Amino acid sequence: MGFEATYADFSVDPTRLANADVRYQRARFAGSHLALSAGGSVTLDFEVADPEDVPQVTLTVTALVSKLGSDLGYAPMDVLVQGEVVAEDLTVPGGGDLPQDNVFAVPGRLLKPGTNTLEIRSSAKAGSMLWLYRITLDPVWERGRSERARTAEAARDSVFAYRTELRPAHSSSATWQAAPRLLFHIDRDEHSLPAQLGWRGEDGAEAAISFQSNMSDFHGVYRAADGTAYEYRGRLTDRRPFSDDTRNLSASPLHRFHTEEGWGGRWHTSHELRLLVDDGGAPVERFTWRDQRGNSGVAVLHTAAAEVEVTDVEASDEYDEGGEGADNLLEERRSKWLTFEETAHLDFTLARPTAVASYSLVSANDFAERDPRDWTLLGSHDGHTWTPLDTRSGEKFTERFQTREFHLRSNARAYRHYRLDITRNSGGTEVQLAQVRFAEAPTGQAFTGYYQRYNEGPIGYRGTPVAATSAALPAAPRVASELQAAVASLSETAQTLAALAAQLRKH
Numbered sequence: 001m002g003f004e005a006t007y008a009d010f011s012v013d014p015t016r017l018a019n020a021d022v023r024y025q026r027a028r029f030a031g032s033h034l035a036l037s038a039g040g041s042v043t044l045d046f047e048v049a050d051p052e053d054v055p056q057v058t059l060t061v062t063a064l065v066s067k068l069g070s071d072l073g074y075a076p077m078d079v080l081v082q083g084e085v086v087a088e089d090l091t092v093p094g095g096g097d098l099p100q101d102n103v104f105a106v107p108g109r110l111l112k113p114g115t116n117t118l119e120i121r122s123s124a125k126a127g128s129m130l131w132l133y134r135i136t137l138d139p140v141w142e143r144g145r146s147e148r149a150r151t152a153e154a155a156r157d158s159v160f161a162y163r164t165e166l167r168p169a170h171s172s173s174a175t176w177q178a179a180p181r182l183l184f185h186i187d188r189d190e191h192s193l194p195a196q197l198g199w200r201g202e203d204g205a206e207a208a209i210s211f212q213s214n215m216s217d218f219h220g221v222y223r224a225a226d227g228t229a230y231e232y233r234g235r236l237t238d239r240r241p242f243s244d245d246t247r248n249l250s251a252s253p254l255h256r257f258h259t260e261e262g263w264g265g266r267w268h269t270s271h272e273l274r275l276l277v278d279d280g281g282a283p284v285e286r287f288t289w290r291d292q293r294g295n296s297g298v299a300v301l302h303t304a305a306a307e308v309e310v311t312d313v314e315a316s317d318e319y320d321e322g323g324e325g326a327d328n329l330l331e332e333r334r335s336k337w338l339t340f341e342e343t344a345h346l347d348f349t350l351a352r353p354t355a356v357a358s359y360s361l362v363s364a365n366d367f368a369e370r371d372p373r374d375w376t377l378l379g380s381h382d383g384h385t386w387t388p389l390d391t392r393s394g395e396k397f398t399e400r401f402q403t404r405e406f407h408l409r410s411n412a413r414a415y416r417h418y419r420l421d422i423t424r425n426s427g428g429t430e431v432q433l434a435q436v437r438f439a440e441a442p443t444g445q446a447f448t449g450y451y452q453r454y455n456e457g458p459i460g461y462r463g464t465p466v467a468a469t470s471a472a473l474p475a476a477p478r479v480a481s482e483l484q485a486a487v488a489s490l491s492e493t494a495q496t497l498a499a500l501a502a503q504l505r506k507h
Helices: 145-154 326-330 475-506
Strands: 006-009 016-018 020-029 034-048 056-065 077-081 084-090 100-107 114-122 130-139 159-168 177-187 194-201 206-211 217-223 229-240 255-263 266-269 273-278 284-291 296-303 310-315 337-339 344-354 356-362 372-380 387-392 403-407 415-425 431-433 435-440 445-452 459-465
Touching: 006 020, 006 034, 006 145, 016 020, 016 145, 056 077, 077 100, 084 100, 114 130, 130 145, 177 194, 177 229, 206 229, 255 445, 273 284, 296 459, 310 326, 326 337, 326 435, 344 435, 356 372, 356 415
Parallel strands: none
Antiparallel strands: 006 016, 006 130, 020 034, 034 114, 034 130, 056 100, 056 130, 077 084, 077 114, 159 177, 159 229, 177 273, 194 206, 194 284, 206 217, 217 229, 255 266, 255 273, 255 459, 284 296, 296 445, 310 344, 337 431, 344 415, 356 403, 356 435, 372 387, 372 415, 445 459
């Protein structure tokens, strides 16, 4: 390749670098950026393996000019590569609170094999400070590669602790008062830092905050359980990678979920989600977030029974010729089981002996008179000797594809086989169902919510707790993501080599 992902991130001290060394003159770290005085400069040395492969470079300098009292400020900028001017006396917009991305095209002819030099200068005529936030360089056909690498590296340290303060709402003259530490971690394995975070505690207290891009500070609102509203702010005190020790940093629970995304009429396996918010109050029951890529989500925690895996089902009778056999009862799609009998029974075999706490039946697509009305659920260890567990009579489904859940009235023993014995339907000459599901007693908190990728519509989002045995393996998601990143890098290399081979064939 021409050169590797190249960036300098001045939002942290020391500067976070990739394929670069940096030198400063008349410049200092200022919390979230590098502040250049008049005549100050930043010099970036970066390596290029083969400049023939790079016809043009996309250079992005993220910067802002500080204010001069109520004025916008003035700090023109020069950009040089190998000592040759790319931009001169460029006036970066100033006076705002958000840095500007300034994008330049650097001719490939300026590059050389080995060490190359980029210099950013603040004019000697500057009346205010030039604030530099980051610099990235990419081959023109790989725009954004270095920024993605920078954010992925920054997102590795995803456990944050803040010193916080509160003051009453609409009381700008009131003194800020110290508040409990805020500790949080949110990770969907997408290598992106949070931009906004909100939560609600089980006692009704809630907060919504927004972060500086480098995560150094936050500002937001907090409403206590009694309804009192406050301004809320925080300063970063600690930041570290997620590890097995993270759960020991907080009295609040660390939630880990297997997740699914709902789109196209089906649920699809997604990344593991980890959530932790500890603001010194009650455990959190609702999380909302938006990351720095513009993706957002909501997760509402609730206690949910775990669905039991069914490996086989057999029916006393079924309409197999019409594609309406008993196997359809285990499918997610809208199919059904049908028998041309007024009574029937269904025998289910589970993946393991399970003490079923509840079961659900889903009515089929048509003819309400075919719905079961009276039935008994029985359990068996061997599939021959059956024990009654739950009996229902006079039940009614009011809609098509309606799900009704039934809880066992007593604590049942664990059985491998379950029989649904339907003894009366709702007046027809057939019996039908769309689905049958079994669930064991709740083992932890699940969540329901939505997820929305940047510039796309919202989709369903749900999760079930990761089992304790797999919770002891926190490195697995990171290993998987690093392997995925390696695959992406190899893919980029392969594409570049293919392009080089094509050029060589032309010559």
